[in-house]
Amino acid sequence: MEMPAPNPAIMAKKAELVRRLSEVLPSDAVIHDEAETRAYECDALTAYRCPPLAAVLPASTAEVSDVLRICHEMGVPVVPRGSGTSLAGGALPTADSVILGVARMNAVLETDYDNRFIRVQTGRTNLSVTGAVEADGFFYAPDPSSQLACAIAGNIAMNSGGAHCLKYGVTTNNLMGVTMVLMDGTVTEIGGAHLDAAGLDLLGVICGSEGQLGVVTEATLRILAKPEGALPVLMGFDTNEGAGACVSDIIKAGVLPVAIEFMDRPCIEACEAFAKAGYPMCEALLIIEVEGSPEEIQHQLGLIKEIAAAHNPVDYREAADADEAYRIWLGRKSAFGAMGQINDYMCLDGTIPVSALPHVLRRIGELSKHYGLGVANVFHAGDGNMHPLILYNANQPGQLELCEAFGADILRLCVEVGGCLTGEHGVGIEKRDLMVDQFAPADLEAQMAVKDVFDPAWLLNPAKVFPLASSEGRRAVKIAAE
Amino acid sequence: MRPETEAELAEVIAGRETPLWIRGGGCGGVLPEGAEILETSGLAGIRLYEPGALTLVAGAGTPLSEIEGVLAVEGQRLAFEPSDLRAVLGLSGEPTLGGVAAMNVSGPRRIQAGACRDFMLGVRYVDGLGTIVKNGGRVMKNVTGYDLVKLMAGAHGTLGVMTEVSMKVLPMPEAQGCVMIDGLSPEVAVQAMSAALGSPFDVTGAAHLPEGVDGAQVTMVRVEGFGAQVEYRTGKLREMLARFGDVRVEVDADKVAAGWAYVRDLTGLCGVDGDLWRISVKPSDGPTVLAALGARKAQMDWGGGLVWAVVAEGTDVRGRIGTDGHATLVRGGGQPRFHPESPVNARLASGLRAKFDPKGIFNPGLMGA
Ligand SMILES: Cc1cc2nc3c(=O)[nH]c(=O)nc-3n(C[C@H](O)[C@H](O)[C@H](O)COP(=O)(O)OP(=O)(O)OC[C@H]3O[C@@H](n4cnc5c(N)ncnc54)[C@H](O)[C@@H]3O)c2cc1C
């Protein structure tokens, strides 16, 4: 993945930039020593690294505004950063950019149970939002697997989802308002404790804009009452088709589980070897979770069992209690760790129409043979979001490139069957150059026109999302202005 | 004019210099007299429906009734519960998918299931230069590029003409039940609704009618699901809400549906002269807003967060609703329909309109400047 060459004119202004930033921030909030800026050289897409010119850690919206105003005046690109868990390289710096990290802004500003919202600073981690309300019986629904580490800031920028989004939706469906700072330092509020903000749905386009429209410093989030209980079932099938048809029939029958997770044989084997959760060895495994009171859960599980029986499962296990539930989830939750044990891996994130599942898995198998790289599939089956994990050896020259080519073929396949390049991780740099496979030039032009309005100088995270060739003219304007 | 294809529409727009008003079913009542009209009825038809994937794709001019009919056959529905305001607006016509999407029309279930925009998976549209653009798609999880689908939802046609919309649909529940309390003041009603909405019982509607079907005050809380589930949840809610007054439970599906259609379609506000306002606020502010309006007739939905009110002609209610919320003039004239935005947001919105519709062709002056 290519990044634009750093602009020497900007690099040359480092001393002045640091001096000006230090005027508006405490000294420990401006990091410019080369050894220390390394801490910000990458996000969770660790194959790509580049230390920024400087990193700043503002503690308030006013400080964020000061930083952005200075960078804007000096023509310095800014890359916003939450916790740096992006798998798409969204928070990857360029050598001529300033990393603006919101980690110090992690306060809860307001909790309101009568009106069912919480207002937080966006550096707060996802799990600690739920942590702030769970003693009172509430939770924040979007639950990315990275929730212990990732921040609301990154969740909003990537419109992150989680295992439970089949029922509760992703970030955009749970976001009611933001305080955002534009690149020129202007602060604005959008939405609030009421539903459906006035005017054009600016909130809707900000969510998922990957840090390219503004720096979000505060967020109003919808919170929900915790369900009375939840239990998973596990079932094994001897074909992917059988598992796929079972999912479709459950949905058609009107049962709406909170989660439907799918694992294929390579994934089951790896997880089993790693976590020893006692999974059956079969072609496809489903974990389905339902919620409610004990009676409601039993009723839904009864329906699911009946439907599943028609598809001849080779194994069917209900969790009788919390301990058994834990064991059912254990393998799935350790899938990524299990893969990491065996090998280096790259985690993909395409979405397909659920009906295309058997075809897509078959094609992935063929591609795996062609490239000579193993692949294991974990899949949010209710909504078609796939996470193929491609295994490779990072120390062997040429393997990363081979792995990337394999990944690109899988993502093109997702688009070809009517799906998309990314269901929840975002485009970043990882899928940037594949955007032309999903979108026509006019489609990309319409999206870039939105950035033109919010960030006319193209200084916020400019080298992401759009293929460099498509955005070149716009980024060039900035460089010419130097 | 009435284009039959997206390509024909694009060609017309590309060569166009003067304003056009987009008309779906025309049930919104925004079209000025004598305006040149662009009919979307030629861009109709259901193009894909996969019940097992909960997805439907249709031309923007497709009548909503056709879509709801097709979904009902498979026991599915549009879960955001689009309202039918024809009676209260005194208009006839067939509401279309595009009209509902352009208005982000969402009914009582919005508080639990989400708004129309939350169910829109993808759009195709023609912008003000005649360019065909697609965004989103037909799958439920998609973060590929910016979400222009949300921008088109609720843009009231000012950013482009939608030609096709993909929707997420949901199963219709087996049963529904309603828990009702009579005689509560709006303040106590909102407390009761907040308690219900803060419970684990997945409440899908919470409304207060100062004058219900039989003329008396009623506060209504709805649950939906499997039969046993509805029985259990209405029972729990009855216990929980007993401290607010005498609680009645209705589980007859037809009666519950009729009660919520009354709320959704503003049946109680029909035939009352005056301007009709739609006001979205923080739910606990609902009663204060209601008191400040001096309405001829009003109701609260969304647990207090959505106030519908008929007030004397020409009244501008916008100064009376506090700062956390907004008011839209749905029926009436003589003043702007939409709430003024903050200067920064107004600048962003007009910047977007200038990009999407640089010639200022679509519904000029309807939203913003
Ligand atoms: C093990 C693992 C599991 C994961 N599981 C999931 C999952 O289940 N679902 C899922 O959706 N994702 C998942 N992810 C991806 C990642 O955690 C999410 O994308 C997350 O939302 C990123 O949050 P962050 O705070 O770490 O953001 P960062 O990585 O710091 O940044 C992500 C993007 O947000 C932008 N940004 C950061 N802060 C701001 C701000 N204040 N204003 C504007 N833009 C900003 C950045 O510029 C960047 O483009 C996973 C990642 C890992 C490593």
Ligand SMILES: Cc1cc2nc3c(=O)[nH]c(=O)nc-3n(C[C@H](O)[C@H](O)[C@H](O)COP(=O)(O)OP(=O)(O)OC[C@H]3O[C@@H](n4cnc5c(N)ncnc54)[C@H](O)[C@@H]3O)c2cc1C
């Ligand atoms: C200001 C206002 C607010 C309203 N709010 C609500 C509400 O909250 N709930 C409710 O139930 N009803 C509301 N209504 C009524 C609402 O308009 C109708 O319920 C619904 O939109 C009717 O669909 P239609 O096809 O008849 O739309 P039309 O009346 O034909 O069009 C409605 C609007 O959408 C635009 N439009 C139509 N088709 C397209 C398309 N394909 N692409 C782009 N734009 C298009 C039109 O230009 C017009 O601005 C409101 C009406 C107004 C005037």
